[in-house]
Amino acid sequence: MTMTGFRFDMKTYKKHPLSFLFMLLVWIAAALTAAVFLAVVGYVLIKGIPQLKPSLFAWNYTTDNVSMMPAIITTVEMVAISLLIAGPLGIFCSVYLTEYAKRGNKIVKAVRLTAETLQGIPSIVYGLFGMLCFVTSLKWGYSLLAGCFTVSIMILPLIMRSTEEALKSVPDSYREGSYGLGAGKLRTVFRIVIPSAGNGILAGIILAIGRIIGETAALMYTAGTVAQLPENVFMSGRTLSIHMYQLSREGLHTDDAAATAVILLITVFALNGLAEYIAKKLDKNKL
Amino acid sequence: MPENKISVNGLDLYYSEFHALKNVNIDIAPNEITAFIGPSGCGKSTLLKSLNRMNDLVEGCRITGAVTLDGVDIYKDMEITYLRKNVGMVFQKPNPFPMSIYDNIAYGPRTHGIRRKSDLDDIVEESLKKASIWNEVSDRLKRSALGLSGGQQQRLCIARALAVKPEVILMDEPTSALDPISTMKIEELCCEIKDSYTIVIVTHNMQQATRISDKTAFFLHGEIVEFDETEKLFSTPSDKRTEDYITGRFG
Numbered sequence: 380m381t382m383t384g385f386r387f388d389m390k391t392y393k394k395h396p397l398s399f400l401f402m403l404l405v406w407i408a409a410a411l412t413a414a415v416f417l418a419v420v421g422y423v424l425i426k427g428i429p430q431l432k433p434s435l436f437a438w439n440y441t442t443d444n445v446s447m448m449p450a451i452i453t454t455v456e457m458v459a460i461s462l463l464i465a466g467p468l469g470i471f472c473s474v475y476l477t478e479y480a481k482r483g484n485k486i487v488k489a490v491r492l493t494a495e496t497l498q499g500i501p502s503i504v505y506g507l508f509g510m511l512c513f514v515t516s517l518k519w520g521y522s523l524l525a526g527c528f529t530v531s532i533m534i535l536p537l538i539m540r541s542t543e544e545a546l547k548s549v550p551d552s553y554r555e556g557s558y559g560l561g562a563g564k565l566r567t568v569f570r571i572v573i574p575s576a577g578n579g580i581l582a583g584i585i586l587a588i589g590r591i592i593g594e595t596a597a598l599m600y601t602a603g604t605v606a607q608l609p610e611n612v613f614m615s616g617r618t619l620s621i622h623m624y625q626l627s628r629e630g631l632h633t634d635d636a637a638a639t640a641v642i643l644l645i646t647v648f649a650l651n652g653l654a655e656y657i658a659k660k661l662d663k664n665k666l
Numbered sequence: 667m668p669e670n671k672i673s674v675n676g677l678d679l680y681y682s683e684f685h686a687l688k689n690v691n692i693d694i695a696p697n698e699i700t701a702f703i704g705p706s707g708c709g710k711s712t713l714l715k716s717l718n719r720m721n722d723l724v725e726g727c728r729i730t731g732a733v734t735l736d737g738v739d740i741y742k743d744m745e746i747t748y749l750r751k752n753v754g755m756v757f758q759k760p761n762p763f764p765m766s767i768y769d770n771i772a773y774g775p776r777t778h779g780i781r782r783k784s785d786l787d788d789i790v791e792e793s794l795k796k797a798s799i800w801n802e803v804s805d806r807l808k809r810s811a812l813g814l815s816g817g818q819q820q821r822l823c824i825a826r827a828l829a830v831k832p833e834v835i836l837m838d839e840p841t842s843a844l845d846p847i848s849t850m851k852i853e854e855l856c857c858e859i860k861d862s863y864t865i866v867i868v869t870h871n872m873q874q875a876t877r878i879s880d881k882t883a884f885f886l887h888g889e890i891v892e893f894d895e896t897e898k899l900f901s902t903p904s905d906k907r908t909e910d911y912i913t914g915r916f917g
């Protein structure tokens with residue numbers, strides 16, 4: 380702010396004391412938010428970084444080393460399988476909704492409404508559903524697969540939402556250009572529309588990955604909490620978040636839980652950075 | 667070969683309830699430039715889009731009457747891909763695809779089954795040359811088309827339309843978003859290529875119509891008021907409304 384601007388501001392505030400008060404409130408709110416945020420991150424880092432030691436990354440989990448390596452690998456597997464299920468399903472569903480379905484179609488409205496509702500449901504509800512459906516009814520037991528299917532359902536609305544937004548932001552002039560050259564619907568959608576929306580779709584997928592990594596409630600009752608690396612998808616395994624939850628719950632390994640938190644934090648930070656970077660690129664492409 | 671490239675007979679077009687074109691009849695001769703002029707909202711773009719069925723994309727659009735290309739009814743007896751391959755379109759706002767210059771031009775030919783690299787290379791070069799933009803882009807074919815200037819983008823779009831070897835090219839105010847020099851380039855380009863194509867151009871710029879077109883149609887409220895040789899229409903219009911419009915006494 381320039382000096383003149385500031386002086387002008389002070390004058391205005393003298394005339395309108397209420398707006399000065401309001402500015403103060405806004406400032407305090409902003410400062411508090413920043414402080415809380417910094418405190419959390421700082422606390423995790425200060426507590427956790429000194430606890431990082433090689434034995435935490437040993438291949439095999441034992442009750443002595445409480446290694447998080449199996450959990451890291453399980454997390455990666457969980458993310459990969461869930462995206463394999465929810466990614467194509469969500470993307471193609473949105474492609475249908477935005478490109479193929481007629482506007483005002485009843486089914487479209489129903490699907491949209493469901494997706495929006497599903498997005499707001501607490502994840503423990505998904506966990507319960509997953510347990511009743513995959514674990515019990517389908518008799519998969521506590522297993523990686525049951526967990527994957529459960530989080531897939533959970534991230535489906537998120538992927539659909541971001542894909543739809545991305546597809547809608549593709550200018551109609553691209554579609555017209557393609558049709559005008561004699562291309563059909565399929566070619567237009569797959570060669571022009573989806574590639575143009577690619578960045579936005581990717582950003583949505585990255586958010587979904589973050590959601591999976593951070594999930595505990597929905598996985599506890601579906602993937603279970605076994606600390607060893609599952610040998611196949613029908614065995615139970617724990618992701619990093621659950622690993623951390625278990626460590627702190629048992630009360631004996633709070634230090635190791637702190638170390639796990641650092642790794643989790645770093646992963647989530649990196650992913651959000653990636654999502655933001657991609658979103659920015661998307662804007663640049665739109666011009 | 668029939669005398670007319672395109673004939674429109676008794677065409678009525680409705681957008682839902684709105685009667686946008688009223689009993690339009692017009693014959694477009696081959697290897698000429700035909701201009702559509704008229705005030706905003708009178709249906710010029712609508713008629714232009716009817717000529718390659720771009721109106722099919724508009725929900726609630728209904729058409730009665732006939733449009734023929736070389737004597738064949740385009741709404742009844744012609745594949746839509748065949749029609750659009752033969753009747754290309756250039757839009758008001760340049761709309762290059764967000765891909766490389768090369769891929770933009772090759773998109774059309776690839777759509778119609780041309781896959782050989784050497785064939786595509788030839789088509790790309792030939793089309794860009796015809797659209798007189800080859801010199802400006804030949805060294806950066808692999809770069810994004812979105813990096814070109816507005817005028818270059820529009821000529822790229824013309825090249826893209828030419829690449830599928832159409833017989834007719836429809837242009838909807840192709841220069842309205844461009845500077846005078848780019849406009850001039852595109853006008854010259856139209857005159858250069860008209861020997862091998864039939865061009866229909868919508869324009870708000872009456873000087874442009876007089877400069878480049880052979881025939882001009884004047885539209886008002888969804889009807890063609892007058893259609894004649896450009897020279898005749900601008901010098902001695904037979905309808906009072908045409909005269910009012912071209913002398914700027916309209917409304």
Ligand SMILES: Nc1ncnc2c1ncn2[C@@H]1O[C@H](COP(=O)(O)OP(=O)(O)OP(=O)(O)O)[C@@H](O)[C@H]1O
Binds near residue numbers: 711
């Ligand atoms: N998709 C549409 N749905 C409903 N009405 C439309 C649609 N497109 C055009 N119209 C209406 O049809 C009429 C003719 O539109 P058109 O775009 O053909 O006009 P134009 O002569 O090209 O005008 P301009 O010079 O402004 O481009 C206008 O009144 C317009 O509001």
Ligand SMILES: [Mg+2]
Binds near residue numbers: 710711712838868
């Ligand atoms: Mg128009």
